[in-house]
Amino acid sequence: MQPDWSEYLRVHADRRNLLMHLFAVPLFVVAFLALLLSASAGQWSMALAAGAAALAAMALQGRGHRLEASPPRPFTGPGNFLRRWFTEQFIVFPLFVFSGRWLQQYRRLEKKSVYES
Numbered sequence: 001m002q003p004d005w006s007e008y009l010r011v012h013a014d015r016r017n018l019l020m021h022l023f024a025v026p027l028f029v030v031a032f033l034a035l036l037l038s039a040s041a042g043q044w045s046m047a048l049a050a051g052a053a054a055l056a057a058m059a060l061q062g063r064g065h066r067l068e069a070s071p072p073r074p075f076t077g078p079g080n081f082l083r084r085w086f087t088e089q090f091i092v093f094p095l096f097v098f099s100g101r102w103l104q105q106y107r108r109l110e111k112k113s114v115y116e117s
Contacts (some may be wrong), residue, residue: 003091003092003095003096005101007082008092008096008100009105010070011065011068011070011071011072011103012067012092013070013105013109014064014067014068014069014109015106015109015110016064016067017064017065017067017068018102018105018109020060020061020063020064020101020108021061021064021093022097023060024057024058024060024061025057025061025088025089025093025094026066027053027054027056027060028054028057028058028061028089029089029090030053031050031051031053031054031057032050032051032082033053034046034047034053035050035051035054036065038050051071058085086117
């Protein structure tokens, strides 16, 4: 799977959103995995806490996207939401970070904001 980086960069073009994602995506991944593990072990209070953390991570990413000049494409239905959400959390954003594209985008936006001031 090769992400459409031009589209991804277009909807991740605000430095605050990039920073929010840097925190929120790992939080979601860990919380979601903790939710699965704790629920399968019957540890319902831990599952509830993990679910709340996953929802908080989702809300933080949504807040970050509201800062963007270009919003992401709307979801076309529940299946589209689930596919796009989990693909971004577990595949695309980690590739974005570990490929160095996150840092390139952050630095490019830093220079852009300096020149726009």
